[in-house]
Amino acid sequence: MSELGVFVTLGFRHIVDLEALDHILFLVALAATYRVRDWRDALWVVSAFTVGHSVTLALAVTGALVLSPRLVEFLIPLTIVATCAENLVVREQRRIGWRGGYRPVFAAVFGLVHGAGFASYLRSLFVDRIALPLFGFNVGIELGQVVVLVLGAVALAALDRLLALAATRRGASVLRWRVIAVSAAVALIAARWAVERSPF
Amino acid sequence: MRAGVALLVALAAHPLHTTLTQIELRGADGSVQLTVRAFSDDLRAALGGDVSDSAASRYVRSTVTLVDRTGRAVPLAWCGLRRWDGVLWLCLRGPAPAAGGLLLRVGLLFELYADQINIVQTKRDGRRGALLFTRGDPPRPVP
Numbered sequence: 253m254s255e256l257g258v259f260v261t262l263g264f265r266h267i268v269d270l271e272a273l274d275h276i277l278f279l280v281a282l283a284a285t286y287r288v289r290d291w292r293d294a295l296w297v298v299s300a301f302t303v304g305h306s307v308t309l310a311l312a313v314t315g316a317l318v319l320s321p322r323l324v325e326f327l328i329p330l331t332i333v334a335t336c337a338e339n340l341v342v343r344e345q346r347r348i349g350w351r352g353g354y355r356p357v358f359a360a361v362f363g364l365v366h367g368a369g370f371a372s373y374l375r376s377l378f379v380d381r382i383a384l385p386l387f388g389f390n391v392g393i394e395l396g397q398v399v400v401l402v403l404g405a406v407a408l409a410a411l412d413r414l415l416a417l418a419a420t421r422r423g424a425s426v427l428r429w430r431v432i433a434v435s436a437a438v439a440l441i442a443a444r445w446a447v448e449r450s451p452f
Numbered sequence: 453m454r455a456g457v458a459l460l461v462a463l464a465a466h467p468l469h470t471t472l473t474q475i476e477l478r479g480a481d482g483s484v485q486l487t488v489r490a491f492s493d494d495l496r497a498a499l500g501g502d503v504s505d506s507a508a509s510r511y512v513r514s515t516v517t518l519v520d521r522t523g524r525a526v527p528l529a530w531c532g533l534r535r536w537d538g539v540l541w542l543c544l545r546g547p548a549p550a551a552g553g554l555l556l557r558v559g560l561l562f563e564l565y566a567d568q569i570n571i572v573q574t575k576r577d578g579r580r581g582a583l584l585f586t587r588g589d590p591p592r593p594v595p
Binding site: 253254255257258259261262265266269271370374375376377378 | 467468469470471472489491536537538539567569571573580581582583584
């Protein structure tokens with residue numbers, strides 16, 4: 253395996269592992285408002301998240317940005333709660349903020365926080381020749397996120413079917429119930445993490 | 453319910469279980485040097501709290517194996533330990549077989565973490581390569 257391949261594998265396995273449940277739930281919260289046919293929008297949002305965490309990861313690993321790991325670990329679940337709150341409050345994302353175009357910006361900003369979470373590990377180990385590990389790790393994270401997104405889409409489609417059985421009307425109402433169910437459940441879990449990790 | 457919450461909290465801790473080993477084969481003096489970097493807290497857990505030179509040396513030499521193509525283990529001598537930013541740097545050195553064909557296995561921390569990934573960067577006469585070990589992987593040829 254090439255050196256780049258090793259670090260791509262490291263990033264990929266890191267994001268698809270259940271140990272990375274906070275990042276997985278963040279992606280699920282981001283994807284909860286999209287139907288399968290909106291996959292391009294979902295991919296844009298997830299890619300914006302990658303851009304955000306890549307920027308912070310690069311800054312933190314190279315020492316240009318120093319953040320307290322405890323604070324970062326506390327902020328990560330807060331980004332999940334905020335995403336869920338946005339899902340619950342905004343009913344029609346396409347009708348506001350550049351026809352829903354605000355969501356990639358939103359994801360990129362929160363990605364900045366998540367990137368700082370990865371950084372403390374990489375910086376300590378790869379003190380020399382950091383560029384290749386950093387690049388490979390980020391590519392692996394992005395590939396892993398696409399896999400999580402696909403699996404999430406399958407799970408959300410299955411949830412839609414269940415909700416459709418219970419609902420009297422199909423279409424928007426099923427999507428809305430899905431958004432409410434997923435966002436509320438994920439927000440509760442993330443809020444619990446935020447309390448557990450609070451540095452205050 | 454409590455077990456479920458405890459599981460979710462544990463999963464959310466989200467550590468990156470990895471080590472980095474750099475192996476350099478120096479043709480000029482016929483030696484091989486391995487530098488292992490591992491997070492202090494992981495190594496402390498593996499060593500039961502004792503991160504002295506002797507304990508670390510015993511652990512690394514039992515989990516990092518280097519054999520020549522006849523299957524004979526390359527004798528690796530301890531060449532020190534350094535602590536930096538939450539990471540321990542551990543050094544091993546030995547003679548490099550002239551015929552080459554080395555097999556390496558880095559089994560650090562597999563007994564602790566199912567998701568442990570051990571990365572190896574190799575350097576031989578200026579050429580670089582890399583290996584990756586996960587739990588259950590066999591020894592691999594050093595590129």
